Structure formats: C-alpha cells, structure tokens
Amino acid sequence: MFRLFVITTTLLAASSAAAQEPPKAADRKDALTRTKHTVTIGGKLIEYEATAGRMQLKDDEGKATANIFYIAYTKSKEDAKKRPLTFCFNGGPGSSSVWLHLGTFGPRRVTLSDEGEALPPPAKLVENEESLLDLTDLVFIDPVSTGFSRAADEKNAKQFHGVQEDVQSVGEFIRLYTTQNDRWPSPKYVAGESYGTTRAAGLSNHLQGRLGMRLNGVLLISAVLNFGTIRFDEGNDLPFILYLPSYAATAWYHKKLSAEQQADLPKTLAEAEKFAAGEYTLALQKGLDLSESERDDVAVKIAHFTGLSKAFVLRADLRVEGQRFMRELLRDQGRITGRYDSRILGKDFNDAAERPDYDPSYASVQGTFTESFNAYLRGELKYESDMPYEILTGRVQPWNYGTATNRYLNVAPSLKTAMAQNADLRVFVANGYYDLATPYFATQYTVNHLGGDRKLRDRVTMAYYEAGHMMYAHKPSRLKLKKDIAAFYQP
Structure with missing residues (x-):
C-alpha cells in the first residue's frame, strides 16, 4: 500500500495563462503549475483550469517510491463534486498518455490531415472542439517510466513494470488525486487505449474491491483484454x-x-x-x-x-x-x-x-505528437522539466505478467467481476475497422465471452469506426467518437 502525500510546492494561477511565470530551474522537478484557459466546444465557451506536475507515491514506511506526472483539466465556475471525473491513459506497456490527450480528449488537439496523416513540420495545436471537457473533468496519467514519471530509485523501477504492479500504482494515484482534490462525490470513469484498456479492466476491479471506489463507467479505445486473441503463436x-x-x-x-x-x-x-x-x-x-x-x-x-x-x-x-x-x-x-x-x-x-x-502509421504521427506536446507543455501550461518526455519507451521492459507468465494474459474476468458487483457500471468500447493491432472482431469475441449473466453484455456499448487504432486521427471518426461518448455519459 502507498500512503498519502500532498505536494506543497505549487504555482498559483494568475488571471490568464499568458501571465504565468515558469518554475525556477531549482523547482522544476516537482512543482505544479496551474493556468487558466478557454475552449469552445459545441458552440459554447468553456473556462477551465489546467494543472500539470508530479504526485509522489510512498510506501508503508513513508519512503518515496515514485513521482507520477499528470495533467488535469477542471471546468471553472461549477461544483466539482457534481462534475464527472475521468482518468485517462494510453498503453504500450510503456506509453505516455499523449495520444488520447492531444489526439481526442483534451482541450487542445494535434493538427493532422482529415485522413489522419501528419502535416509538414513544425507540428501545430488547435482548439479541440471534440474535447470531452464539456462532459467531464479530465486527468491524464503517465505510468511510471513513461512521460515525466519516474521511480524514486531508478534501480528499483522494475517494481512498477508489471500487470499488477501497474494497476496498483495507477490505482494509488487515482485514490490520491481523488482524495486530495475532494472528488470522492464525483461520478468517476477510467478511459484507456490499447494496453490502457488492459489497465482499465484491471483497475475497475482493483479500485472497487481494494480501494472501495465504484466506477460509473469504463471507456475502452481499441481494446485488448484477452491476449490470446491477438498473439500469433504456433498452436493458437x-x-x-x-x-x-x-x-x-x-x-x-x-x-x-x-x-x-x-x-x-x-x-x-x-x-x-x-x-x-x-x-x-x-x-x-x-x-x-x-x-x-x-x-x-x-x-x-x-x-x-x-x-x-x-x-x-x-x-x-x-x-x-x-x-x-x-x-x-x-x-x-x-x-x-x-x-x-x-x-x-x-x-x-x-x-x-x-x-x-x-509501421508507417506510427511513424506518421510519432514526431508530430512529440513536437506538439513539448511545445504545449512549456508554452501554454508553463511546465518546465529538463527530463526527456518518454512518449513510448522500452524502459518498462521486461514487463512482468505475473500469474499470466507462460500463458495468455486475460483481464476480462476482472472487468466481469467489477460489473457483476456493481450493477451501475457501464462499458463503452470503440473499435476501428482498419486496426491491425487490436482487431475489432477479436474484441467482439472477448465481450461475447464475458460469461455469466447475459445482462452484463447489455451494459457494454460497442461502437465502430472506418479508421484504425487511433480512430480519432480520422476526422469523420473523431466526430462520431465524440457523439458516441457523449451519449454514453448521459445518465
């Protein structure tokens, strides 16, 4: 278990983002920055506050174990306790949260062609009219060793590099953030992409069973819950x-x-x-x-x-x-x-x-997202760090599959357990027809084999898009995705 630790070094918001001063070099490691912004979504102007920084995790003896980097967006002039709160992350394992963040959910979006291909450098960000910020407050989490998140002792970083280790550390971050920001009364969601869906399924059961935190919904973007459906092995x-x-x-x-x-x-x-x-x-x-x-x-x-x-x-x-x-x-x-x-x-x-x-589809966007994030973080969010931002890293390898070693990891039972014990938990699954990493028919197979009560299947919403793994890179699919998710968030 980890203990509560409140970061006391913060940079208070001025009246506008432009008025912010970046942290001093000596304070770059853990300072939080808070800046104010606006975004227009659905023709409505939304004021919000952005928080960027690292949260420290501690073990039972009070020793620091890791610093988790995150960026949070909260809508201004509303009662936060009544606002939905969604924790977002990508996959890998070894990926930062930049893809969901600057690709579809956050208030700023990387500019791509309508078909989802990179434009000539330098990369540019635009206001994201399909952001989820009109529906929910957002927290983008970088698991340990991704983004700016690091183990307190890099020699022991492997304690975070595994299926259960990852669920526990991200789960503890969620508990701490919820506690420190008085968000326990808020409706709560987790949203993951790719291996992030594996994490989301594990978290759904961990948060509820271990931490007593019930979720309202789980969003799975390009899902893989049963690895036996995607591993091309002899005999499978x-x-x-x-x-x-x-x-x-x-x-x-x-x-x-x-x-x-x-x-x-x-x-x-x-x-x-x-x-x-x-x-x-x-x-x-x-x-x-x-x-x-x-x-x-x-x-x-x-x-x-x-x-x-x-x-x-x-x-x-x-x-x-x-x-x-x-x-x-x-x-x-x-x-x-x-x-x-x-x-x-x-x-x-x-x-x-x-x-x-x-993979030409990854090569097409990797540089664009990297450039955009580094410029955005320092320019608009006023956060400074001299560390390299690990977009997608091999630092987490070898990944510990724990009890799934020498067999296929399958976290669908964790999701099924969470749904069985929480009758109000609903699941949204987004699938791209042109995704050759986590194919849509494999996800259908997994959902159809949740087992148990058929009514569990009725709480799973499946949506399909004429795009790939990052279906939101394709403009028509991004528009449809926002519409589908908006319907999912309705009570």
Whole structure:
C-alpha cells in the first residue's frame, strides 16, 4: 500500500495563462503549475483550469517510491463534486498518455490531415472542439517510466513494470488525486487505449474491491483484454480467425477485392465475419484431417476476403499472420500497410522482405505528437522539466505478467467481476475497422465471452469506426467518437 502525500510546492494561477511565470530551474522537478484557459466546444465557451506536475507515491514506511506526472483539466465556475471525473491513459506497456490527450480528449488537439496523416513540420495545436471537457473533468496519467514519471530509485523501477504492479500504482494515484482534490462525490470513469484498456479492466476491479471506489463507467479505445486473441503463436489458431475481417476491411480500402465486394463494406465485413466464425474456424480445427479439396476450397475463400493470392494462403498453411499480411497485400505496388492504421501506407527498405521493417502509421504521427506536446507543455501550461518526455519507451521492459507468465494474459474476468458487483457500471468500447493491432472482431469475441449473466453484455456499448487504432486521427471518426461518448455519459 502507498500512503498519502500532498505536494506543497505549487504555482498559483494568475488571471490568464499568458501571465504565468515558469518554475525556477531549482523547482522544476516537482512543482505544479496551474493556468487558466478557454475552449469552445459545441458552440459554447468553456473556462477551465489546467494543472500539470508530479504526485509522489510512498510506501508503508513513508519512503518515496515514485513521482507520477499528470495533467488535469477542471471546468471553472461549477461544483466539482457534481462534475464527472475521468482518468485517462494510453498503453504500450510503456506509453505516455499523449495520444488520447492531444489526439481526442483534451482541450487542445494535434493538427493532422482529415485522413489522419501528419502535416509538414513544425507540428501545430488547435482548439479541440471534440474535447470531452464539456462532459467531464479530465486527468491524464503517465505510468511510471513513461512521460515525466519516474521511480524514486531508478534501480528499483522494475517494481512498477508489471500487470499488477501497474494497476496498483495507477490505482494509488487515482485514490490520491481523488482524495486530495475532494472528488470522492464525483461520478468517476477510467478511459484507456490499447494496453490502457488492459489497465482499465484491471483497475475497475482493483479500485472497487481494494480501494472501495465504484466506477460509473469504463471507456475502452481499441481494446485488448484477452491476449490470446491477438498473439500469433504456433498452436493458437484464434488470432488467424479474428484478424480475417480486418484483413477484409484493409483489402477493401485498398481496392483489392472483387467489384461486388467493393460495392458494400458492411455487407463484405458481415460475410467475412460469418466465414471466419464458421467454415474457417472448423477448417483450422481439423488440422491434418482437412482434406486436400477442403483445404483448397478454404484457401480460395481466404484469398477472396483478404485480397491475397491463393498460392500465398496455401504457402502460409491457411494461417496469415498480421505482419505478413501487411507486407504481402500491396507487394506488387512496393508498399506496406500500417499496423495501427492499415489505411496508411509506407515504402519498405526491401521489397522481398517477409515482414515490414516499420509501421508507417506510427511513424506518421510519432514526431508530430512529440513536437506538439513539448511545445504545449512549456508554452501554454508553463511546465518546465529538463527530463526527456518518454512518449513510448522500452524502459518498462521486461514487463512482468505475473500469474499470466507462460500463458495468455486475460483481464476480462476482472472487468466481469467489477460489473457483476456493481450493477451501475457501464462499458463503452470503440473499435476501428482498419486496426491491425487490436482487431475489432477479436474484441467482439472477448465481450461475447464475458460469461455469466447475459445482462452484463447489455451494459457494454460497442461502437465502430472506418479508421484504425487511433480512430480519432480520422476526422469523420473523431466526430462520431465524440457523439458516441457523449451519449454514453448521459445518465
């Protein structure tokens, strides 16, 4: 357990952000900055206060264990105790919260093309009309070793680098923030993206069972709760089945399907899902008992839905791993598709390679978000630090999977337990059709296997977008996402 520690060094807000003075160099390590701003959302001007800084965690003996960096936004001139409060984070493991922060939820947003690709440098921020700040106050959390968050003793940083260790430290931060800011009366939500959804599911049960904090809702953006659905391993046929509809969507987007399939994406995806869950599943289960004629017929159908050649599918033994698909689909054009967003293309270094050398969809945005965040933090929020801001780091590796070592991590039971014990807990899940990191059909599978009372499933809202892992990078999807989340926050 960690103990309460109140940071006493703060920088009080002046009448406007422009009037703020940055912390002195000696105070850069842990000073909080508070600045005042406005944003227009839905045609309404919203005044808010931004707080940036680090919160210290302590162990039972009162010894500092870590300093967690966060940025919080609270709407001004309202009773905070009645305002919803949402804690946000990304995944990795090893990612800061910058993606949800500057991509969709925060009051400032990185400028990208309408399709979600980077614009020429330098990067620019704009007012985010799709921010959630009209619905809820927001706290963006960087887990230990990401962003500016660090262990008090870097030699012992590994005590935070694991499934349960991460849930406990982020959970303790949430408890401390809620206590220090008198937010226990507020409706509370957690929102995670990618591995952040794994963390969110674990937190839902930890906060409620260990800390006595019930949540009103959990938002899962590009979810992975059961890692058996996405790990391409020998003997695990599940991912090959669950990725196939996303392959179909990708092939459709790049016009690699038949004219009939190209005419109607929803129809094509429905047919791909039916094949994947039926005939394809049965074929893979047969293994060597599959006859040559059956094998040939299934290969034809896989090629039909994926845009790949029958010969390639047969060479892959009917099992097309994600990286191989990204390399093979547009090989004839000398292009690779993105993993996070398969709409985004790149040029590989070796056209004969088996797998891509990099992910063009990540490369497209990584620099833009890094530039934007560093400029925003120092310019608008007046927070100074000489440390490098770890956007996505390998410092957390090797990650400790604890009881899930040598098996697939599955936190869906934690979410199910939290929902079973809290009848008012609702879940929102956002899925991108072109996401080849956490495919939408895999998430459907996980939700449909929560087990227990079927009424649990009725409290899960599934939403779909014609975009990738970061669906909010795509303008039409970002607009739809805000509309869907606004409906979810309604009582």
